[in-house]
Amino acid sequence: MMTKFRTDMPVVHTNAGQVKGFENHGVHTFLGLAYGADTSGRGRFMPPRPAAPWTGVRLAYCHGDIAPQAPRRPSSPDDSAFMEDALLNGLQAGTQSEDCLRLNIWTPGLDTARRPVLVWLHGGHYSLGSGHDLAAYEGSNLARRGDVVVVSLNHRLNVLGHLNLSGFGDEFGSSANVGMLDIVLALQWVRDNIAAFGGDPDCVTIFGQSGGGGKVTTLMAMPAAKGLFHRAIVQSNCALRQMDVATSLSLTAAVLDELGMPQAGASQLQEVPYAQLSRAELAAVARLSPPSNPARRNRRIRWEPVVDGNVLPRHGGWPDAPAISASVPMLVGTTLNEFTHAIGQPDLEQLSFEQVAADFALSFGSSAAAVLTTFRDRYPADRPFDIMSRAYSATIRQCAVEHAQSKAALGAAPAWLYWFCWQTPLLDGRPRAYHNAELPFVFNNVERCSHGTGGGQEAVRLGEIVADAWIAFARHGNPEHPGLPAWPCVTPDGAQTMILDAPSRFETNPDHDERMVAGAA
Structure with a gap:
């Protein structure tokens, strides 16, 4: 008799090693696959590196670690807690660590069907969240209904993903955008490996909501992302502009000041415990942010990609749409x-x-x-x-x-x-x-x-x-x-x-x- 949940699954070969997932109601599921190497220590603030190859078979049964992040506001015993439970089921589930470059896959078949691929970019405005913290993100129903492959991922956030240390030497020249470069690395992994999971690397859609919609908008202006996706869906993105260099450098200076390390070098910052770094970045953001205005949510200072002239040459949606992604159809709302x-x-x-x-x-x-x-x-x-x-x-x-x-x-x-x-x-x-x-x-x-x-x-x-x-x-x-x-x-x-x-x-x-x-x- 056919069971609805199976672990006797075939091994899938990726470019770094073999993996094995499970099947649930006809959808093959792989959780916590490594697409990049550990970003801690000397990898902090640096461009991501591919995952190191491994021997044997890795089990992909559980979600991977999520990016370090500050706790969200605690629920109060009212209807806000009820609604929070509705979507944020398993909020920040999983261990936080800087070894967080992980992705999840849901696919109807491990065959040569070359199904459309949808790559989900989570919300949280570049500071919070993960590819699995919301119950809504679970991809099996979408994969089953559409005969498509669904991918979600984790990447670096907040100060770890967007601290501008370009003045500390050429090796840190892209530090303000390494969180976005993580996503590019994940899309490269999809390009190189998704066919083994029944997907079509030439039919990839990126889609995201809130901060995830901002990530989609940013990718549409990034030269490194060109050709890695073929459709784009932007849901509830509040900003068409990204951060300018001057603002990002003032935020960096404020973080160093809050740390009490105004003359610190980048190598010293790589050694600061994240908890200490997080307290400093939260204080710095609060200090520099103007009063909240509900009619102008997109004008607050928060961690986000930086128009640095290199990784991100221009804004994602202002003053016009980027020509680099002109051939990519877009759905937005x-x-x-x-x-x-x-x-x-x-x-x-x-x-x-x-x-x-x-x-x-x-x-x-x-x-x-x-x-x-x-x-x-x-x-x-x-x-x-x-x-x-x-x-x-x-x-x-x-x-x-x-x-x-x-x-x-x-x-x-x-x-x-x-x-x-x-x-x-x-x-x-x-x-x-x-x-x-x-x-x-x-x-x-x-x-x-x-x-x-x-x-x-x-x-x-x-x-x-x-x-x-x-x-x-x-x-x-x-x-x-x-x-x-x-x-x-x-x-x-x-x-x-x-x-x-x-x-x-x-x-x-x-x-x-x-x-x-x-x-x-």
């Missing part, structure tokens, strides 16, 4: 409510329009009244907090629209826009279509993440529709499929948008006036 929701803050549902107006005055300045009037006129039935959420989220959607338009303006490969507007019924609907809400749908993990989606027929069906769009895009470079209305691509001056909801619908430019007034404020 956001959620309706992004970061402005009432998870853990039920009192926000009782806001008055006078309170919203006062909040807008702080965020939008002299344009506050125009913003409030525009959104109230367009959505007269919305409550005050709904108006606030739409307005703040519009600035993030505007980034997606500009990204798609600039891509279309290159006149090479097309771009498509989506807007995820389905709102969870849980917790009286307070979460709305929050930042992260689309993840269980993209991975066809609606039931697995039922704490966030509620499960049920409507959500499950939407999950199938959304997953099928991502699968179609990975396979054909076009997200259209029979489960959705016709989905035209974006024009250089348009905002043609598929609204992913129950039911989904296409609109040519559903929110032009709102984006213009909020984005220009």
Whole structure:
């Protein structure tokens, strides 16, 4: 009798050695595969090196170590903890170490089928997370439904991935971007090895959400990544620009100051315990960051790639789309409510329009009244907090629209826009279509993440529709499929948008006036 879970699997040969995974409900799974060498000690702040070859067979049954990172804020005993459990199941699961260059693979077959490959880049804005910290990231359902190969990975983050030590000598010239170079090394590993796992190295899609969407955008401007991927999906990326050299050097100086080592050499920094380095970098970021502004989330100082003129010659999406990836089709979008929701803050549902107006005055300045009037006129039935959420989220959607338009303006490969507007019924609907809400749908993990989606027929069906769009895009470079209305691509001056909801619908430019007034404020 065929079992649903098997470990009597064939050995797979990679360019570094043999590995063996397991099969679960027909999907072959390999966890914690090494794509790069240990980055600790003299490897810290240095470009990644391929994994050293090994003899014998390595078992790929467990996730690998994750990049060192600061603890996330502890859960409070309210509905925010409930929603956190919905997506962050196993938050930061696994041991943290600088030997973290690991990837995971889910594939329907170890054969010569040459399936499309989807490489997932996790969120956490270059400082937090891993390829397996969210329950939504588990790739078996997506692999099974689409007959595709799904890959997720870990790479260096925060100060270890982006501290600019270029002034300490040529050998540290790329230190501000080694976290991104880790991803390039992983994509090279995919190119060289994925055929042995049933994948097609000539049909690779990179996709990521939040900080992971920023990683996709950055890779599209990196010469080292050219040719390693053939499609790109950007989900809820809040910034088209990366950090400039001057800002990165000021952050480096602030870290050294917090360490009490203003004259330290790079070799000394390679020996500082990570816990000490982490305390210093957190203090430095806090010291240099301006006050938070919900309408301008992309202007805060945080660890991110640096436009150094070498590894990253230009910004990923500003002032236009990079010509180096002109031939790569792109799918880009956001959620309706992004970061402005009432998870853990039920009192926000009782806001008055006078309170919203006062909040807008702080965020939008002299344009506050125009913003409030525009959104109230367009959505007269919305409550005050709904108006606030739409307005703040519009600035993030505007980034997606500009990204798609600039891509279309290159006149090479097309771009498509989506807007995820389905709102969870849980917790009286307070979460709305929050930042992260689309993840269980993209991975066809609606039931697995039922704490966030509620499960049920409507959500499950939407999950199938959304997953099928991502699968179609990975396979054909076009997200259209029979489960959705016709989905035209974006024009250089348009905002043609598929609204992913129950039911989904296409609109040519559903929110032009709102984006213009909020984005220009």
